[in-house]
Amino acid sequence: MKKLMAQSLxxxxxxxxxxxxxPAPAAETFIPAPADPSTYLEARALVSNTCSKCHGPxxxxxxxxxxxxxxxxxxxTYIELQLKQLRQRVxxxxxxxxxxxxxxxxxxxxxxxxxxxxxxxxxxAPSPPLTDSALAAKGKQIYESPLQLESGAVNxxxxxxxxxxxxxxxxxPRLAGQHPDYLNVQVHYYRSMTRVSAxxxxxxxxxTEDQIDAVTRYAASLSGKGRIAAPAxxxxxxx
Amino acid sequence: xxxxxxGALLTLFLLATALMFVAPPAKAVPPFARQTGxxxxxxxxxxPELTPFGxxxxxxxxxxxxxxxxxxxxxxxxxNTLWLTDLPGLAVLAQIGYDHYDRAPPDAxxxxxxxxxxxxxxxxxxxxxxxxxxxxxxxxAWLQLTYNQVAGSVGVDNIDIRYSDHTINNDLVWGVTAxxxxxxxxxxxxxxSYTIPNFNTVTLWSSGxxxxxxxxxxxxxxxxxxxAGLGAxxxxxDSVYVEFSEYHSAISGTGNPNVDSTNLSAxxxxxxxxxxxxxxxxxxxxxxxxxxxxxxxxxxNWIPEVNYISxxxxxxxxxxxxxxxPYTPAQTFHPGAADKFTDxxxxxxxQYNGQHNIFxxxxxxxxxxxxxxxxxxxxxxxxxxxSYSNATDTLQQWIVTGEYFxxxxxxxxxxxxxxxxxxDALLNGxxxxxxxxxxxxxxxxxxxxxxxxxxxxxxxxVVANNQSPFLLSHTNFPNNxxxxxxxxxxxxxxxxxxxxxx
Numbered sequence: 001m002k003k004l005m006a007q008s009l010x011x012x013x014x015x016x017x018x019x020x021x022x023p024a025p026a027a028e029t030f031i032p033a034p035a036d037p038s039t040y041l042e043a044r045a046l047v048s049n050t051c052s053k054c055h056g057p058x059x060x061x062x063x064x065x066x067x068x069x070x071x072x073x074x075x076x077t078y079i080e081l082q083l084k085q086l087r088q089r090v091x092x093x094x095x096x097x098x099x100x101x102x103x104x105x106x107x108x109x110x111x112x113x114x115x116x117x118x119x120x121x122x123x124x125a126p127s128p129p130l131t132d133s134a135l136a137a138k139g140k141q142i143y144e145s146p147l148q149l150e151s152g153a154v155n156x157x158x159x160x161x162x163x164x165x166x167x168x169x170x171x172x173p174r175l176a177g178q179h180p181d182y183l184n185v186q187v188h189y190y191r192s193m194t195r196v197s198a199x200x201x202x203x204x205x206x207x208t209e210d211q212i213d214a215v216t217r218y219a220a221s222l223s224g225k226g227r228i229a230a231p232a233x234x235x236x237x238x239x
Numbered sequence: 240x241x242x243x244x245x246g247a248l249l250t251l252f253l254l255a256t257a258l259m260f261v262a263p264p265a266k267a268v269p270p271f272a273r274q275t276g277x278x279x280x281x282x283x284x285x286x287p288e289l290t291p292f293g294x295x296x297x298x299x300x301x302x303x304x305x306x307x308x309x310x311x312x313x314x315x316x317x318x319n320t321l322w323l324t325d326l327p328g329l330a331v332l333a334q335i336g337y338d339h340y341d342r343a344p345p346d347a348x349x350x351x352x353x354x355x356x357x358x359x360x361x362x363x364x365x366x367x368x369x370x371x372x373x374x375x376x377x378x379x380a381w382l383q384l385t386y387n388q389v390a391g392s393v394g395v396d397n398i399d400i401r402y403s404d405h406t407i408n409n410d411l412v413w414g415v416t417a418x419x420x421x422x423x424x425x426x427x428x429x430x431x432s433y434t435i436p437n438f439n440t441v442t443l444w445s446s447g448x449x450x451x452x453x454x455x456x457x458x459x460x461x462x463x464x465x466x467a468g469l470g471a472x473x474x475x476x477d478s479v480y481v482e483f484s485e486y487h488s489a490i491s492g493t494g495n496p497n498v499d500s501t502n503l504s505a506x507x508x509x510x511x512x513x514x515x516x517x518x519x520x521x522x523x524x525x526x527x528x529x530x531x532x533x534x535x536x537x538x539x540n541w542i543p544e545v546n547y548i549s550x551x552x553x554x555x556x557x558x559x560x561x562x563x564x565p566y567t568p569a570q571t572f573h574p575g576a577a578d579k580f581t582d583x584x585x586x587x588x589x590q591y592n593g594q595h596n597i598f599x600x601x602x603x604x605x606x607x608x609x610x611x612x613x614x615x616x617x618x619x620x621x622x623x624x625x626s627y628s629n630a631t632d633t634l635q636q637w638i639v640t641g642e643y644f645x646x647x648x649x650x651x652x653x654x655x656x657x658x659x660x661x662x663d664a665l666l667n668g669x670x671x672x673x674x675x676x677x678x679x680x681x682x683x684x685x686x687x688x689x690x691x692x693x694x695x696x697x698x699x700x701v702v703a704n705n706q707s708p709f710l711l712s713h714t715n716f717p718n719n720x721x722x723x724x725x726x727x728x729x730x731x732x733x734x735x736x737x738x739x740x741x
Contacts (some may be wrong), residue, residue: 053292054292065524098281104275
């Protein structure tokens, strides 16, 4: 019996070991580009200790569950703005309340800036392919065509970039590579005025459910290659 | 008091221990929320079941926080020498149950109970004070005191003190845990202390008057006040968990290190020497999904409390009786006797944590091998009061649970339990079968995440193999005309429960 158990456990351990050999996440290869090594190291430690529990286990900024956004390569200005809003509790969507209100409450401005720069410097997540060509065409049409609002015509691509890369100066988020479900849920938060943005509240209200589905899946599938890379610099030694 | 059979005594002990410790209150605790700033749902689907985040919070030693420390002293190398938050992580947990039995239990002392009641009010069933959270930046603790209505006393409940650290990319999270309940330290909920369903206020109908409890593997009984141990664990690549721990007897109510009648009578038995516990598990998370499969192995030498009277004791008693000063010799252990329990458990868990919907499917299969001490086995002709019919007994237990919750407010679960094992008339009494089988149907309403209503129906198909009667030691049965047709379903119980913490 004892021998049988030992054999069973060994076999189970070997089987589990083989299962671990899944594709390595992109995080293993990231080459961060810190402007200030000390800030970078502090930010990396904060990400490792805290942020990584939801936003990518290795600190790669690539969350597993669509409950949490992918932050790798996100515009630093956008992350900074969101963290400050979360700290001030002026972004009241349910998951923000449940998770980030508490996490952000103790963050200093310096920590927020450091974390934002850190995530922004990470390699982007691979964009989820949109294989349904009809849906892709529909999403592209919505994404790139003017949408008539009371305040004038807008289109997604104008602000978020043709490749969904976002804009740093206006703190407009990168959409490329994001979980489509996450984008979909956020659009609904804008639609219900749970999240407030003059443009996004109008845009989301003007879209049907099908259109939201198509455009969020299209936006997530974009390459994001229009993003301006962070300035290259040598990575500091690990702690 | 009438002498119970040794087997019944052991069963009584296992049952009593199970009643006291297997059904702890649910474990979402406000101190963790206050420390982290996270709502309960970050760590729990429905407490005490953990989400992937909750598991990592636990594995990292309950220390995660971004809350600024009130006191934060560092040395020259910028290492923390003191780290204290501005409030201690204290909480109150309360579990209340109003139980309605399908049939009023009989009175153990009366053939015709004059005031039979079908309802039992557990108010509170359990009431706990807990410290939970970071002690330093690397050490966290769970320290729980519990009043238990069935026990009628306050006692030390679950304790887990752990140190944890990790590599910068979290490839390896490792730690050391000191705890008093094998499986309490576990991040999953498939077996042992955190088995789902966790809300359990029912005192088995038949156990009120005799030892016809539900046999279960010993791993669920080695709880607070019984053992304590030290272990080390590692969580590799966010997927593989390996742990090894050693447990030793740590019996409440005695400081006596010997396994003697003092210890045994305080606890009903004791672990002899060290009991090793090994655990491996693999978790895979993708999208909204999280799946885990694992196994554990516990080996424990258990010295049972038995009614053993040595020949020398008996001779002395006989001599005293002949001299006109009779007395009943008493001893509660057999010198040198220990039963070896080997529990191998395979557990699994699947979770879907969606935006609005939560599904879960989890459970375990446990196989227990009990090598009974030769001195206590009936075939040993030198023993006039054997405890076991067989040299070796086995027990197999399945628990399978499915659950669903919508928007974290409404939900329910269905759970199925089945235990089978070898027939041992002395150990189990009656027909000798340890078999039992029951189902739990539960509806939950959670108006606030720390305040939960439960409606539960417990259905018993088999209790002590439906021995007729299954009241093993009660002299009034089976021929009590006032209480005919005793059957397993007499135990069926409606439960209206309330659980809260703050």
